[in-house]
Amino acid sequence: MIHGAMEELCIGDPAYLSTDIGPVIDGEAQSMLEGHIRRMRGEARLIEQVKLGPYTGNGSFVSPVAFEIDRLSRLQREVFGPVLHVLRYSGNRLDAVIEAINATGYGLTHGIHTRVDETRDYILARVRAGNAYVNRNQIGAVVGVQPFGGEGLSGTGPKAGGPHYVPRFLSERASNGAGAPAGSKRDGGELFQFGISRQKFDAAVEKAATGVEGWSQNSVLERAAVLERAAARLEEVADEGLAELEPRGR
Numbered sequence: 001m002i003h004g005a006m007e008e009l010c011i012g013d014p015a016y017l018s019t020d021i022g023p024v025i026d027g028e029a030q031s032m033l034e035g036h037i038r039r040m041r042g043e044a045r046l047i048e049q050v051k052l053g054p055y056t057g058n059g060s061f062v063s064p065v066a067f068e069i070d071r072l073s074r075l076q077r078e079v080f081g082p083v084l085h086v087l088r089y090s091g092n093r094l095d096a097v098i099e100a101i102n103a104t105g106y107g108l109t110h111g112i113h114t115r116v117d118e119t120r121d122y123i124l125a126r127v128r129a130g131n132a133y134v135n136r137n138q139i140g141a142v143v144g145v146q147p148f149g150g151e152g153l154s155g156t157g158p159k160a161g162g163p164h165y166v167p168r169f170l171s172e173r174a175s176n177g178a179g180a181p182a183g184s185k186r187d188g189g190e191l192f193q194f195g196i197s198r199q200k201f202d203a204a205v206e207k208a209a210t211g212v213e214g215w216s217q218n219s220v221l222e223r224a225a226v227l228e229r230a231a232a233r234l235e236e237v238a239d240e241g242l243a244e245l246e247p248r249g250r
Helices: 002-007 027-043 091-103 117-126 198-216 220-236
Strands: 045-049 065-068 083-086 109-112 131-134
Touching: 002 045, 002 065, 027 045, 027 065, 027 083, 091 117, 109 117, 117 131
Parallel strands: 065 083, 109 131
Antiparallel strands: 045 065
């Protein structure tokens, strides 16, 4: 079934609705994927490799391919590209499969297809991945709308987006002298490592949350201009601390 489905794929310019798969991001990614495919041809069983179409000469296109591998350790790193690896396992070895996946250290996204709720819950409770999708594709999270992020070697937390993103980078410190307990107060609020009081920080987050709706209505060019101004302002106040940061413009 995989073999037949792959033969229906259209590889080409993603600007066309008829295209299923476009190019990878750049030549470096293309070279890495082509090297991985060459290695898999010697270590795995080829299921199918799709031929590139006539309009793929210009661009970093990689021919979609599927391999059957005999063990998970065949994969030495994350492979971001149109390469599918199929690994068969006995139903009574589910724990071993989960342990092998977790042992890789990578944990970006995990997909589960099952009609048994107990199996779903069992896997979700044990697999270490930033996101898990059940009975659907694995590219559904919208940045700034839904949570998304990897674990371990696949990332350190949530992707950028939304007013509640910044707090994930903050850690509280004692601020009233050596030996003071964590969460001690000064000037009516805990201080963060960036030197801004908790009240000011909470007020800034609340203000950002109220501005999300208006922000989403701006064009891409308008958003880029705002971010450029913000980056320039951050450079200006880098030595002064975020407590001195005030927004400029829109």
